[in-house]
Amino acid sequence: MKYHIATFGCQGNERDSEMIAGILEKKGYKATENINDADVILFNTCCVREKAENKVFSRIGKLKELKEKNPNLIIGICGCMVQQEKMIERVRHRTPYVDLIFGTHNIHELTKLLDNIREQKKAQYHVLNDSENIVEGLPSKRQFSYKALVNITYGCNNFCTYCIVPYVRGREKSRKPEYILEEVRELANDGVVEVMLLGQNVNSYGKDLSEKVSFAQLLKEVNKIPGLARIRYMTSHPKDFSDELIQSILESEKVCRHFHLPVQAGSSRILKLMNRIYTREQYLELVAKIRNAFPEASLTTDIIVGFPGETEEDFSQTLDLVQRVRYDSAFTFKYSPRTGTPAATMDNQVPEPVKKERLQRLMDVQNKISLDINKSLQGKVLPVLVEGSSKGEANMLTGRTETNKVVLFPGSPELTGKIVNVEITTPQTWILKGEIKENNM
Numbered sequence: 001m002k003y004h005i006a007t008f009g010c011q012g013n014e015r016d017s018e019m020i021a022g023i024l025e026k027k028g029y030k031a032t033e034n035i036n037d038a039d040v041i042l043f044n045t046c047c048v049r050e051k052a053e054n055k056v057f058s059r060i061g062k063l064k065e066l067k068e069k070n071p072n073l074i075i076g077i078c079g080c081m082v083q084q085e086k087m088i089e090r091v092r093h094r095t096p097y098v099d100l101i102f103g104t105h106n107i108h109e110l111t112k113l114l115d116n117i118r119e120q121k122k123a124q125y126h127v128l129n130d131s132e133n134i135v136e137g138l139p140s141k142r143q144f145s146y147k148a149l150v151n152i153t154y155g156c157n158n159f160c161t162y163c164i165v166p167y168v169r170g171r172e173k174s175r176k177p178e179y180i181l182e183e184v185r186e187l188a189n190d191g192v193v194e195v196m197l198l199g200q201n202v203n204s205y206g207k208d209l210s211e212k213v214s215f216a217q218l219l220k221e222v223n224k225i226p227g228l229a230r231i232r233y234m235t236s237h238p239k240d241f242s243d244e245l246i247q248s249i250l251e252s253e254k255v256c257r258h259f260h261l262p263v264q265a266g267s268s269r270i271l272k273l274m275n276r277i278y279t280r281e282q283y284l285e286l287v288a289k290i291r292n293a294f295p296e297a298s299l300t301t302d303i304i305v306g307f308p309g310e311t312e313e314d315f316s317q318t319l320d321l322v323q324r325v326r327y328d329s330a331f332t333f334k335y336s337p338r339t340g341t342p343a344a345t346m347d348n349q350v351p352e353p354v355k356k357e358r359l360q361r362l363m364d365v366q367n368k369i370s371l372d373i374n375k376s377l378q379g380k381v382l383p384v385l386v387e388g389s390s391k392g393e394a395n396m397l398t399g400r401t402e403t404n405k406v407v408l409f410p411g412s413p414e415l416t417g418k419i420v421n422v423e424i425t426t427p428q429t430w431i432l433k434g435e436i437k438e439n440n441m
């Protein structure tokens with residue numbers, strides 16, 4: 001029996017897919033890249049943007065014929081999309097041949113649900129609104145041998161007004177530190193050199209645990225684990241980025257000097273409407289503290305343009321903030337309403353052409369800054385974790401610096417998973433090109 005998983009969305013979903021794959025492999029299934037060859041096809045979905053949902057329905061639509069030819073084929077949908085209200089009805093209506101729906105809180109039930117489908121010859125749709133406890137110890141089939149995602153929290157308590165995540169992923173729950181540290185130790189023993197600690201807001205880690213432990217304390221403990229070379233974390237909400245955390249990173253040499261601090265908007269008025277709980281001034285103060293403590297660090301961000309009510313003046317404050325902070329790079333998005341969130345029904349929705357034009361102006365400003373910063377790296381020799389062959393360029397390897405910059409350079413795929421020194425020869429806006437200097441790391 002073979003399975004095929006199509007994963008949409010963020011690293012949280014990628015990690016869930018690794019666990020789903022682990023459960024299926026434990027049940028004796030083997031993975032296949034070829035969807036036509038699979039006995040179980042699962043779509044692990046995202047609902048952050050409407051587009052992602054439409055894509056899933058269109059992909060499932062194309063499977064109708066396959067299902068008609070092979071009635072034993074199991075087609076399933078899981079992930080954030082099905083956690084939304086009325087989604088089960090929508091799936092039933094649009095793609096009635098879907099056999100399996102389960103949510104983000106009951107992945108551990110997958111084996112039972114598959115057995116029920118086979119035994120009862122009946123579709124199984126089961127989604128929970130939230131979960132009381134975190135289910136630990138699920139099997140897992142990791143995607144990479146040298147780097148790994150490790151959940152530290154699930155869910156979110158912040159309710160940014162544009163975001164659907166708290167509604168579909170439930171309230172914030174932290175994993176106990178002993179489980180996290182055990183998982184990281186096992187990974188390091190297996191040869192993993194880089195871990196990414198994952199949560200919707202890692203900075204509030206531990207607040208819900210009976211034995212209080214902060215993210216800053218957790219980082220220090222992870223830093224002690226032998227064998228690891230790099231520790232990353234995501235996502236880091238600026239409102240919870242404490243001085244204690246800055247101090248902990250200073251004392252933890254394995255924690256990468258890359259700060260991804262989603263600002264979302266440069267105007268305090270819009271930040272308030274977004275319910276981000278910090279002002280422009282507080283954000284800039286935090287950036288100054290980080291720059292002061294880590295002068296060599298890279299800073300990246302997420303920005304939404306065209307949030308409801310955003311005026312030209314608000315937008316110019318975003319441009320101004322970008323110029324002040326000088327991010328290494330930024331993920332920039334046009335605001336896209338999500339049904340069920342407060343922002344979707346706010347007055348003064350910004351017209352699409354205005355959003356488009358603002359996005360372009362923002363990207364022009366940011367791209368110039370990115371190129372300027374990258375040019376300053378010309379001639380520098382940087383340690384790069386090799387991630388494998390480049391998809392776009394033959395005979396080239398791709399890897400990342402500690403500051404999370406993508407580097408392309410010629411080399412043997414056997415170096416995958418190793419940290420090599422690369423001299424930067426051709427810096428560009430989004431990537432750095434270089435040459436291996438020596439391979440002694």
Ligand code: SF4
Binds near residue numbers: 165
């Ligand atoms: S912090 Fe805000 S943007 Fe991030 S998941 Fe929570 S609600 Fe969404």
